[in-house]
Amino acid sequence: MNAFKSLSIAGAKGFLRDKAAVFFILLFPLMFLVIFGLLFRDAGTDKIKLAVVGDGPVVRALSQAGVVETQRFDSADAAVATVRAGDLPGAVIENGTNVQLRFAASDQNQSGIVNGLVSSVVDKANVAATGQQPRFTFQPSQVEDDSLNAIQYLTPGILSWAVASAGVFGAAMTFVQWRRKQVLRRLWLAPVSPATVLMSRIGVTLGIAISQAVLFVGIACLPLFGLRLAGTWWLSIPVFLFGMLAFFAIGLLIGSFAKTEEAANGAAQIVVLPMAFLSGTFFPIDRSPGWLQTVSQIFPLRHMNDGMQDFLVRGKGIEALVVPSAILIGFTLVVGFVATRVFRWDS
């Protein structure tokens, strides 16, 4: 067995046998994915709920349209009372050919939607009643792939964050520990090249990143969460790899100058935490203020996030690969170069 292989196996075994590491690298981010995925499952798709009384083509059309939810009431008075109390924005009372809409004008936005919606349903019912084919057909469809669904941005965001954490913490802690326990010195005295040692650590980090990806995407695809991968999801693989390398380089840099595990842990937190919050891991970055979006451009995690989202869920084409890849590669080269300059084998 050659040195690269045996060092990689040793690293993988060390990781898998470290229960705390497995928890923080694999299960902790997964917990976020599951909790936020469930919490925000219906966020953004909050449907308007209308009270309906009676039965007829209009009420049936409203119930089946899927645009609104309906709540059935037995009497018009009860329905109107609910609207008056502010619990529902409007009540549709269908009695033969008479369709009444009683709405709360307090929320102008909603009352407008309710009015437009009900009148269009009534118009359609009128057209249908004439027995003629409608002359104009109306075909709405949205351009985004259901970007309102939380799991679609949570999955790439949390995966990128988890890969970033694993890369930064893993590399930083390993090199500090190895220096303190004199493993690095022992390796220096063995006929193994620094490049081999480095490559084996990258190999371990890559293995961990792949298990994170399979685990998170696999679970997000369950019907409970309902992630739908875009057709160009495979274009996210290069972004994923370059991102992993960029964060490994940051970890290497921290591991080069930190003297103790505590210092390395603190430095890694300072790097990863703000990035996680400001790069669109837990909420879509395009909903935050403009200045914050600009600031977040300095974080490699932002670019990994963007790239992962573009291909995993937005289905962008290969041309969208250029920017995130170039930034992540550049970042890796610069930070990696500095890290190798300041790297110490010995304390």
Next chain:
Amino acid sequence: MTGNGGGGDAIVVSAIRKTYGELTAVDGVSFTVAEGEFFGILGPNGAGKTTTLEIVEGLRRPDAGSVTLLGENPWPRKVKLVPRIGVQLQASAFFEKLTAREQLQTFASLYGKGTKNIDEMLDVVGLAEKANTREDKLSGGQRQRLSIACALVHDPDIVFLDEPTAALDPQARRNLWDVLREIRSRGKTIVYTTHYLDEAEALCDRVAIMDHGTILAMDTPAALVRGLDAPAHIMLDHGVLPVDDVRGFTGVDEVKDDGTTLTITTRKPAPVLSALAERGTLDGLQVRTATLEDVFLDLTGREYRA
């Protein structure tokens, strides 16, 4: 010295010096270690033992002086030379959470060695039963022995051991002595540091006593002790003999009785012992001759700081 020109010398160190800022860690150290020799570097903490070892191993470059290790300068690191030396460091350099066998397998593979002599190595250091125990579950003594096995797994010619018995309990320490003797019997050259004087006396062919970055004395333990010309102490139970009688014996330098023990100081123990034997007072008698510790205290002139 056994090394007579060229082939017989595994290590030649001449006048090496190393300073860290204000501190002179090694100040003109020279010594030669012959092939197959068990060489001890003895001294208190901070004497410069570890730095000396690091320079010889090629981990650090001396500010002055030269080192020849198996005929080559170990600095800068030579990939050809490193497989011929085995190093046990002060911190046990293990890979996290691997078992004893896995540690040895990993280290063996770094040297392109197979796994065939790993069981033998575990046997030599007495860890055959702990082969599948993780490093973090081993005791201090077991870790030290595993660490030594890791230094030996690629069958090096020279083995460097930095304080292998530090912080071990007496059983573990004696246990390790057997391991070291076994390695020695395999024809390895061993250079090791310790601050245990009894240990150096028991194990080493030659000892260098170091303090403040310099070698104060270097010889076989027996020659060092002999050179000291220290008196022997003979101890008897109080009241066995009257003090004044003992003062009359040939060769007695001094007699003390503290109420528990009667102590006779002499440079000629033979006539004193025969005088005591004539009076039938050999029961419970103890003789304490000079040890390396006395040599050390004589050389450094202060309390031993181990």
